[in-house]
Amino acid sequence: MGATKTDHFTDKQNQIATLLKALGHPARIAIIEYLLKVNACICGDIVNELPLAQPTVSQHLKELKNAGLIKGNIEGNAICYCIDEKVIGKLQNYFENISTRLTNKKNSCC
Amino acid sequence: MGATKTDHFTDKQNQIATLLKALGHPARIAIIEYLLKVNACICGDIVNELPLAQPTVSQHLKELKNAGLIKGNIEGNAICYCIDEKVIGKLQNYFENISTRLTNKKNSCC
DNA sequence: AATCTATATCGTAATATTGCAATATATAAT
DNA sequence: ATTATATATTGCAATATTACGATATAGATT
Numbered sequence: 001m002g003a004t005k006t007d008h009f010t011d012k013q014n015q016i017a018t019l020l021k022a023l024g025h026p027a028r029i030a031i032i033e034y035l036l037k038v039n040a041c042i043c044g045d046i047v048n049e050l051p052l053a054q055p056t057v058s059q060h061l062k063e064l065k066n067a068g069l070i071k072g073n074i075e076g077n078a079i080c081y082c083i084d085e086k087v088i089g090k091l092q093n094y095f096e097n098i099s100t101r102l103t104n105k106k107n108s109c110c
Numbered sequence: 111m112g113a114t115k116t117d118h119f120t121d122k123q124n125q126i127a128t129l130l131k132a133l134g135h136p137a138r139i140a141i142i143e144y145l146l147k148v149n150a151c152i153c154g155d156i157v158n159e160l161p162l163a164q165p166t167v168s169q170h171l172k173e174l175k176n177a178g179l180i181k182g183n184i185e186g187n188a189i190c191y192c193i194d195e196k197v198i199g200k201l202q203n204y205f206e207n208i209s210t211r212l213t214n215k216k217n218s219c220c
Numbered sequence: 221a222a223t224c225t226a227t228a229t230c231g232t233a234a235t236a237t238t239g240c241a242a243t244a245t246a247t248a249a250t
Numbered sequence: 251a252t253t254a255t256a257t258a259t260t261g262c263a264a265t266a267t268t269a270c271g272a273t274a275t276a277g278a279t280t
Binding site: 111112113114135137162163164165166169170173184186187188 | 233234235236237238239240241242246247248
Binding site for chain 1: 224237
């Protein structure tokens with residue numbers, strides 16, 4: 001096999017999994033953190049920041065874009081990349097919800 | 111290639127990526143959500159909850175355990191699985207931090 | 221038009237992941 | 251001791267991911 005059985009899970013589960021999978025690689029975490037660090041949208045520059053070849057970076061950017069985590073606007077002959085706040089908010093809420101439910105629970109056995 | 115170049119990134123980036131990668135599969139999200147839903151540690155039961163064969167579920171549980179997201183205590187001839195609150199808290203903080211930094215930033219171009 | 225710069229796509233090799241049948245292990249119950 | 255139950259491990263096939271060289275594309279500059 002090798003193909004994930006997405007059809008057996010709920011849409012929400014698949015959506016969250018897709019987002020987290022997209023962030024589940026250090027290069028893509030590094031991209032997100034770089035976009036944050038410069039505190040602006042980046043036009044160019046990303047390839048030079050990462051220890052990976054240009055096609056590899058391009059591929060990682062594509063995956064982040066496909067997952068909806070970043071947006072890319074064409075800006076002259078460069079592309080302006082930005083983090084999508086909404087999606088990050090979604091993830092924040094997801095983990096916040098889990099956290100509160102865990103603290104309310106008072107684990108008995110572990 | 112095919113092997114992730116973890117050595118080129120910071121420890122923190124690799125740690126976060128490892129956690130998110132472990133959660134980047136709907137079956138593992140479903141496991142976490144089931145552990146939450148029953149509001150207790152689960153001894154047994156998980157295999158019957160998921161639309162996957164027992165060895166597959168066992169493998170997913172192992173990955174969650176390796177990433178540190180769940181803990182498993184042997185309880186008779188079953189195993190008692192629980193979510194590790196600390197690690198979830200870490201993820202919550204991570205996304206909260208990104209969120210606040212994003213709202214402070216007031217995206218200019220996107 | 222020719223050239224430069226930035227990014228994307230193609231092709232491909234190396235490796236990792238997903239899923240499961242078969243089998244092993246280990247405790248519980250009879 | 252034998253059997254039942256729960257979970258893990260092994261082995262393997264199908265598929266996905268990662269990485270990059272080569273090449274394509276597209277706007278900017280000269």
